[in-house]
Amino acid sequence: MPHMTEEKIEDELVKKLIEGVLDIKNLDKRLGQMRPGDVSELIEKLPEKLKIEVFQKLEPETASEILLTVNNENREILLEKMTTPQITGIVEEMDSDDAADFVSDLSDEQAREVLKELPPQESAEVRSLLDYPEDSAGGIMQLELVSLHDTQTCQDAIGVIRSKSEDVEELHNVFVMDSFNRLVGTVPLRKLILHSPGKPIREIMDPDPVSVGVTGDQETVAKIFRKYDVVSLPVVDEEGRLLGRILHDDVLDVITEIDTEDLLKVAGTDDEEFESASWLNAARYRLPWLLTSLVGGIFMAAIINALGAPIKQTVSLAAFIPVILGMGGNVSTQSSAIAVRSLSLGKINGSGIRHFILKELRVGFAMAVFCGTLIGAIATAINVEPEIGIVVGASLFASMAFASMMGTMVPLILHKLKVDPVLGAGPIVLTMADIAGLLIYFGLAAVLLRAFV
C-alpha cells in the first residue's frame, strides 16, 4: 500500500509493455484498478507510441484526469491524434475550473471548436471562467458547489446535495446565502449529519465565513488558506455574492506553482522550462539570464582595464577580485531571498516594513564589518603591501553593505510597484551588485593607493 512499492510495480509494468511481454489489450482490468495519479505516471514513462495506445483505452473520466495531470509535452502528444468531438467528450467530464484551464491551453482554433461543441450551459460556464485572469481567484475557482438560503433546513441541504451529486463530487461545506445571494455562512457536512433534518440552517451555520474577492490574486488565495486552515474557500463578487469555490487541492497546485517559480527565478531560470523535457527549450529559458551576466562581465572587464591599468599593484589587487565579488553576490542573494519569501508568505505587512528593513540593514552591516575586518587583516598579513590590505578590507565592507541593502530594497520596491519581487532576486540584481562591488574596489584602490604612494 505505501507509495514507494507502487512505483516499483509501475516501473515493472512499463518494462513489460516496452518489451512486449505484456500486451496492451490485456491492460484494461489493470488500468481500471489504478488511481489516475498512477496512470499519469505510467503514461509519462512510456515511449510515445505506447503512451497513445494506453491513453486510448481509458474511460473518458480517467482520460480527463490524465490530461490534467501530465506535463505539457505529454499532453500535446496525447492530444495530437484526437478529434474535436473526442476532446469535447473529455472536457465534459472535467470540473469547470479544470475545463477552463484546459481550453485556455488549446490553440485558438481548437478552443473555439470545443466551446462550440460543448453543451450550451457548460460552454457558457467555461467561457465565463475564461474571462478571469488565470492567476486570480476567479481563474482558480470552480462553479460546482452546493449553496442554499438561510431560510432553509438541514433536510433541504441534503436534498440539494443529492440533486447535485453528479456535478459536485467533492464536497466538504455547504454555503449559505441571504435573499440577495450574499454569502452569510458555511456549514461543514459533519454538522449536517449531526443535526435533525428540521433544523434551520441559520442556526447551525458558521457565520462570518472567510471568503476571497473574485479579483484577488493567487498569492492572496494561498495566504488565506494558510492563515485560516479552510478546506474550501468561497469566492464572492464586490457585493459579497457567491460566485464559486476554491478547493484545498487547487490551492496546493497554486502554492507549488508559486514556490517553484520563486525558487527557479532566484536561481536565474524560469518555471516554464519545468514543463518541457526538451534541452533546447531549457537552454532558451536559461540563456537570457546568462547573457545579462555576460554583458555585465564584459562591462567589468572594461572597468578593470580602465581603472586598474594606471595602478602598479594591479596584480595584487586582481587576487582579491573573486572574494569581493563573491561575498557581495552571496549577501545580496541571502537578503533578496529572505525579502522575497517574507513577502510571499505575507510576513511583511503595513507597519512591519520599517522593522524588516531595519533588521536586514543591521544584519548586513554587522556581517560587512565582520568580514571586512577579517579579510583586511588576512590580506595585510599575506601581502607585501599593507595598503592593499586596507583597500581590500574597506572594499569588502562597502560592497557587502551595499549588496545587502540592494538585496533587501529591490524586492520591496518592486513589490510596492506591483512588479513580481522575485525579479529583484535573480541574476540581474546580482550582476548589478557585482559591478557596484568592482567599482567600489577599483575606485577605492585608485584613490587610496595613489594617495599612499
Added chain:
Amino acid sequence: MPHMTEEKIEDELVKKLIEGVLDIKNLDKRLGQMRPGDVSELIEKLPEKLKIEVFQKLEPETASEILLTVNNENREILLEKMTTPQITGIVEEMDSDDAADFVSDLSDEQAREVLKELPPQESAEVRSLLDYPEDSAGGIMQLELVSLHDTQTCQDAIGVIRSKSEDVEELHNVFVMDSFNRLVGTVPLRKLILHSPGKPIREIMDPDPVSVGVTGDQETVAKIFRKYDVVSLPVVDEEGRLLGRILHDDVLDVITEIDTEDLLKVAGTDDEEFESASWLNAARYRLPWLLTSLVGGIFMAAIINALGAPIKQTVSLAAFIPVILGMGGNVSTQSSAIAVRSLSLGKINGSGIRHFILKELRVGFAMAVFCGTLIGAIATAINVEPEIGIVVGASLFASMAFASMMGTMVPLILHKLKVDPVLGAGPIVLTMADIAGLLIYFGLAAVLLRAFV
C-alpha cells in the same frame, strides 16, 4: 469581508491600543468575534506588554490556536508569564499533533511537568506521538479520527461521528478497517449523507485507499497529497493498521516549510532565521555560509598570485576573472536549483534519472559553447593580444560545462546518499565551482600563453 480590508481594521486596532484610545478591558467582545488567524496577527503587531495583556483575555481554545500560529519569538513572550497549570490547560485544548509539536518545543523540564499534569490518556497520546521524528508521517499525524469496521452500517458511522464530536472537530472522511484493524477503505461524508442508514459501509466505501506508512518522510507525505488530491491521508503501520491521519491544512504547513527551506538554503541561509526577529540571530545563521565563501576567496587569491605572477599578461587576464567566475556560478545555481526542485516534486524517479542528467548536460554544454565562443570573440576583438581571447573563450566554455555538471550531479548524489540535496545548491558548491573555474582559467593561461610566447 475580503482579506485586505481586515488588515486595515487590524492596524487601526493596534494603533488605538498603543495610543490608549481603546482600553483593553473593552476588547472582550471584539476578540470574541475575531478569527484566531486575525488575533494572532494582532498580537504579533502589539508591543510586548500589550501582547501579554491581550493574550490573557482569550478563551483557552482561542489561546491554544494563537500559541500554535504566532512565531517562536512571540510564543516565548506569551509563555514567559504563564504557570504550568495554565500551559497544561491550553495544551488540553489542542489536537494531539499540535500538542506534541508544542510540547516538543518547550524546555525539557517544562515539557516533563506538562506531561505529568495532563490527563493520563492525553498525556499517553502526546508521548506516543513524540516518539516519531518530527519530519515523518508519524510526527505530522493526529490521533483524532473516526474509524469503524467494514461490517458496520452508515447508521453506525453516524453514531461514531456523534460520540466523537467533541474530539474530532474537522472531519471529511470516515476510515474503514477489517477485523485486524487494517485500513481497507474510506467513506467521504457526502456519501454517508446520501445513503440510507441501513446501508453497509462496505458497499459504499472507496476501496484501496491512499495511505502513508508511519515512517514515511514529510516529502513523501507532500507528494501523496499533490498526486492524489486527498483531503485527509490515513497513516498506517507496517501491517497496514490505521494509526492516525494527516489533514489538508497540516500538509500545507509542511509544504510551506519544505519550500521555504529549499529557497533559503539555495540562497545560502536557513529557514530557522525566519522564526526569529533578532538581527543577531539572523547574522548567526547567515555567517557560516559567508565564511565558506570567504575561505574560498582567500584560496582564490592564492591561486591568482601563484599562477598569475609568472604570466606577463596578468593584468589583461584579471579583467576577465569576474565573467569567468560569475558565469560559472550562474550556471551551477541554475542547474542545482532545477535538480533540487525536480527531486522535491518527485519529478525525477527511477528510470528518469538518466534522462534528466542527459538533458541537463546537453543544456549546460550548449550554453557553454555559445557563451564561450561569444566571449572569446569579444575578448579577441577588444584585446590587443589575441591569445588572451582564446584563453578566455576556452576557459569560459570549460568552467561553464564543469559548473553545470557539478550543479546537476551534486544534488542527485546527495539525494542518493539520503542527504538533503539542497545542500548541493548552496554557497559551498558555488565556492567549489568558483575555485574550479579559476584553476581552469589560470591553468589554461599558464599552459597556452607560455606555449604561444
